[in-house]
Amino acid sequence: MRVISIENLEPGMEIGRTVHGANGAILLAAGVNLTPKFINRLKEWGITAIYIRDEAIGDIEVDDVVSEKTRLEALKVTKEVMSKIKLNSDFFDIQKVNDVVDNIINELLANRDMVVNVLDIRTINDFTFGHSVSVAILSIITGIAMGYDNTKLGKLAAGALLHDIGKSKFPEHLLNKVDPLNEEEEKLFQRHTITGFEILKNIKDFSLAAAHVALQHHERYDGTGYPRQLKGEEINEFARIVTVADIYDKMTTSIVGRPRCMPFQAIEIIMANRGIFLDPEVVEHFMNIIALFPVGTTVLLNSGEKAIVIQTARKHPTRPVVRVFIDRDGKRITPPYEINLSYSSNYFINRVIEEG
Numbered sequence: 106m107r108v109i110s111i112e113n114l115e116p117g118m119e120i121g122r123t124v125h126g127a128n129g130a131i132l133l134a135a136g137v138n139l140t141p142k143f144i145n146r147l148k149e150w151g152i153t154a155i156y157i158r159d160e161a162i163g164d165i166e167v168d169d170v171v172s173e174k175t176r177l178e179a180l181k182v183t184k185e186v187m188s189k190i191k192l193n194s195d196f197f198d199i200q201k202v203n204d205v206v207d208n209i210i211n212e213l214l215a216n217r218d219m220v221v222n223v224l225d226i227r228t229i230n231d232f233t234f235g236h237s238v239s240v241a242i243l244s245i246i247t248g249i250a251m252g253y254d255n256t257k258l259g260k261l262a263a264g265a266l267l268h269d270i271g272k273s274k275f276p277e278h279l280l281n282k283v284d285p286l287n288e289e290e291e292k293l294f295q296r297h298t299i300t301g302f303e304i305l306k307n308i309k310d311f312s313l314a315a316a317h318v319a320l321q322h323h324e325r326y327d328g329t330g331y332p333r334q335l336k337g338e339e340i341n342e343f344a345r346i347v348t349v350a351d352i353y354d355k356m357t358t359s360i361v362g363r364p365r366c367m368p369f370q371a372i373e374i375i376m377a378n379r380g381i382f383l384d385p386e387v388v389e390h391f392m393n394i395i396a397l398f399p400v401g402t403t404v405l406l407n408s409g410e411k412a413i414v415i416q417t418a419r420k421h422p423t424r425p426v427v428r429v430f431i432d433r434d435g436k437r438i439t440p441p442y443e444i445n446l447s448y449s450s451n452y453f454i455n456r457v458i459e460e461g
């Protein structure tokens with residue numbers, strides 16, 4: 106399988122992985138061949154890239170750090186909780202949140218050496234919920250890397266999953282506004298942190314530390330954030346983790362009017378903000394869990410050849426195993442051959458090719 110961006114899809118290509126919509130429904134199933142109508146639909150749904158099965162390159166399996174089933178379940182629970190709060194109910198079933206969070210944690214602990222591949226292939230209309238789940242996954246992996254035990258991971262995860270719960274009280278038309286918010290709207294928006302905290306702190310059995318994630322996930326390490334301009338370790342540690350995960354996931358997801366960053370570009374920006382906006386220790390751990398060149402990405406090698414990333418390793422983030430399938434003259438190589446860049450010092454990745 107390889108990742109192909111929407112502009113480069115062609116009729117006849119076979120979908121490698123099922124595309125899901127906002128409510129978890131199947132939009133297009135794996136195995137289906139694309140038609141011009143399907144391609145247009147994907148565009149309408151705001152999908153930026155999908156996995157395509159490409160027989161000529163051979164089989165490339167993309168392993169998920171968390172199964173699709175668990176991710177969809179988490180999406181459903183988050184959505185349920187947020188719609189209840191929107192309807193002015195002060196109560197939601199914390200047990201459901203805890204169960205789904207436990208499933209995510211268990212799966213991540215079982216896959217603890219894996220790096221995070223492309224998490225950002227999803228529809229735009231589920232941004233809030235898809236984003237919450239991704240932020241929870243990224244935060245938990247960072248927590249595991251930081252040596253957290255299960256109890257701490259559970260609290261971090263619940264806080265991460267519901268970090269934006271205050272947004273359910275924010276007017277929907279402003280949430281979907283494409284133009285920048287004016288000063289008054291921005292002030293109102295910033296209140297989602299306080300609102301979120303107020304909601305969570307009153308939920309029985311919801312940890313107070315986790316509720317602080319909602320309050321403090323827009324604080325910045327250098328004291329320039331909101332709502333209270335807290336600095337450094339004044340900010341709750343869970344919130345410092347969620348801030349990094351939140352920023353990374355937003356950068357790598359496309360939102361109307363702003364193209365997404367590739368993982369290595371997002372990581373560069375995160376590194377540049379180490380100790381400025383972001384906690385340097387958290388960033389240190391975070392960098393190691395992200396695949397800079399995710400499996401399925403097309404890259405250009407310094408030799409002029411094109412290759413697909415087929416395996417990534419934590420120890421060598423810039424030197425994955427690649428399958429070379431196009432030679433320097435642009436001709437297909439059959440069969441393609443593999444290079445493990447960690448052992449081949451003559452080769453390196455020049456750049457990611459946008460078609461992938």
Ligand SMILES: [Fe+2]
Nearest residue numbers: 268269322323
């Ligand atoms: Fe937020």
